[in-house]
Amino acid sequence: MRTGRGVHAAKRIDTQLVSPQTKWLASRRDWTAGPSSCSIVHSLSETRAKRAEASLGQILDFMSALWSLNHGLGSLSKRMDLRLGVTGPQRLVVRIVGHFSEVSAGRLASILRVHPSTLTGVLRRLVQRRVLRRRADPADARRALFSLTPLGRSLDRLRAGTVEAVISRALRRFRPAETAVAERVLASLARALEREVAGARRRR
Secondary structure (H helix, E strand, C coil): CCCHHHHHHHHHHHHHHCCHHHHHHHHCHHHHHCCCHHHHHHHHHHHHHHHHHHCCCHHHHHHHHHHHHHHHHHHHHHHHHHHHCCCHHHHHHHHHHHHHCEEEHHHHHHHHCCCHHHHHHHHHHHHHCCCEEEEEECCEEEEEEEEECHHHHHHHHCCCCCHHHHHHHHHCCCCHHHHHHHHHHHHHHHHHHHHHHHHHHHHC
16 A cells, blocks of 8 residues: 555646647647547548538439529519510610611621521511611621610610629629630530530431
8 A cells, every 4th residue: 555655646647648749738728628639530521421412423413504504594684674664685685786776687696696587586576676777788688787776775884783784793703714614615505506506306
């Protein structure tokens, strides 16, 4: 059995064997009260696992984003039609015609990357609403030229509440190089879809 002096000596020896780091950790009462490193790592692992489960894969995730974008464009386009009298696509045509002062349907289709027949209904409605003025090309009577009317010019100057305004605000968050990459991706997808549709028509 140890004497009192021996017990005190043993305690001093035990204290000396404990490293300074261990002493510091033991003195930090709030350390033991907080979450342990194991629990933090476990929480991070669970978060990553949940994100992985939420992902549908590259293709489906991208298609989901496109679907959301298409829905948003359609919703705002309908709202523009009610408030401004033109839809999103019609407003885009107005902006392009205003940029060139006067332009042919073929040139418009080339800029918008669509078949000329796709624009026939859009141009007809804009002429009927007196947003566009249509006249025959003096050099070729078979070709029509379009320009803005006074109403069209007022619509061309509008910014608030348009698809253009929303896209402009969103693109401010990205560098021009990033926007250029996104544009190339979307253009590539559009061309691939056009080829698929054209091929399906030929197979009929």
